[in-house]
Amino acid sequence: MAFQMGRTASGREYKVKDMSQADFGRLEIELAEVQMPALMSCRSVFGPSQPFKGARITGSLHMTVQTAVLIETLTALGAEVRWCPGNIFSTQDHAAAAIARDSAGVKAEEAYQNTGRLPDPASTDNAEFQIVLTVIRDGMKTDPKRYHKMMDRLVGVSEATTTAVERLYRMQANGTLLFPAINVNDSVTQSKFQNLCGCRPSGPDGLMMATDVEIAGKVAVVCGYGDVGKDRAAALKQAGARVIVTETNPIRALQAVHEGIQVLTLEDVVSEADIFVVTTGASEGIITVHHMRKMKNNAIVCNVGRFNNAIDMPGLENFPGVKSFTTNPQTDRWVFLDTESGIIVLAEGRLVNLGRAASHPNLATSCSFTNHAIAQLELWMERDTGKYEKKVYVLPKHLDEKVAALHLGKLGAKLTELSKEHAD
Helix, strand or coil: CCCEEEECCCCCEEEECCHHHHHHHHHHHHHHHHCCHHHHHHHHHHHHHCCCCCCEEEEECCCCHHHHHHHHHHHHCCCEEEEECCCHHHCCHHHHHHHHHHCCEECCCCCCCCCCCCCCHHHCCCHHHHHHHHHHHHHHHHCCCCCCCHHHHCCCEEECCHHHHHHHHHHHHHCCCCCCEEECCCCHHHHHHHHHHCCCCHHHHHHHHHHCCCCCCCEEEEECCCHHHHHHHHHHHHCCCEEEEECCCHHHHHHHHHCCCEECCHHHHCCCCCEEEECCCCCCCCECHHHHHHCCCCEEEEECCCCHHHECHHHHHCCCCCEEEEEECCEEEEEECCCCEEEEEEHHHCEHHHECCECCCHHHHHHHHHHHHHHHHHHHHCCCCCCCCCCEEECCHHHHHHHHHHHHHHHCCCCCCCCHHHHC
């Protein structure tokens, strides 16, 4: 189906799949609001003063009903918002339609600083980025100055992905960072809620929905035992799987052993396991095509890590004689010609737990998105004070605690206040 482009009555541009889904999207957004108390608290606490008045905020992030609550929180605080989906598998068309109609411009293009050269879509093998570069290139042909002033007006960015945060730190180190950046990925309310608790409810549920496979009694391998790996291992263990962890870090390996989880290498278990889950944060080629060829028939392979290339999909796609069959949305069975044995790959090797069938729970996402809202508010309010230089910052501790505190009242929790004697 072709994308629908246009403007709302108030002049907001949009590019979405189906505007007729806006009413359905609105219903789901209203349900999500109840489970995202901190963002709703932001509206009641900060909304009356309109602190974002005059601010224009652009986001590139999974366009889901949860993201819609963040977008409408920013607009409730006075911002003008435009949004670009960050992943084709996590774009919920009904949520995009509701936001496009009611709240913000949703458009499939990214800002690009004019360097004097038109972007070349052939410069990348990433299909989505090729589309983005094509849009930018064609736009610059009609208006060469469309993007080049972006840097001058940029107040700062907030970033919550491991990959992008690492890039920001590299840019800071080599002197190419052009704006202040707040790394919310390392906020306690991000890493210990979104990362450690965000995957647990969605993992087994999404896997079973996609494959119709019962997890109980299966052997599941979790590659990496960081916060996300701990979360996924616990979920699979609770679902009845025998969990094995692969790990390069001795401390995390010891943590796994302490939890009663066996730690082996991928080569030790590749032929006997039923489920393989990659949860690494900064690696590629964790599961290669040679690993996949050794797996038992109909072994399930999925990625919950930060890199699309953690699973060697190009190697699989180009393997001589291999064939693929789609069995469910985002679920493909790949069969090797010489063995007539196949494996099941979810979401084309991309981040599986943000797909349409399985997403982060609203409360965990509320922590992450409130971090973004508070970080954006901090950058905007301090834009003229010189507090933030062209460096990468972690959200200050008092604001991290503010994110947690904004949740408590709507969850029925009351903090104990220290007496002066105890405080001293």
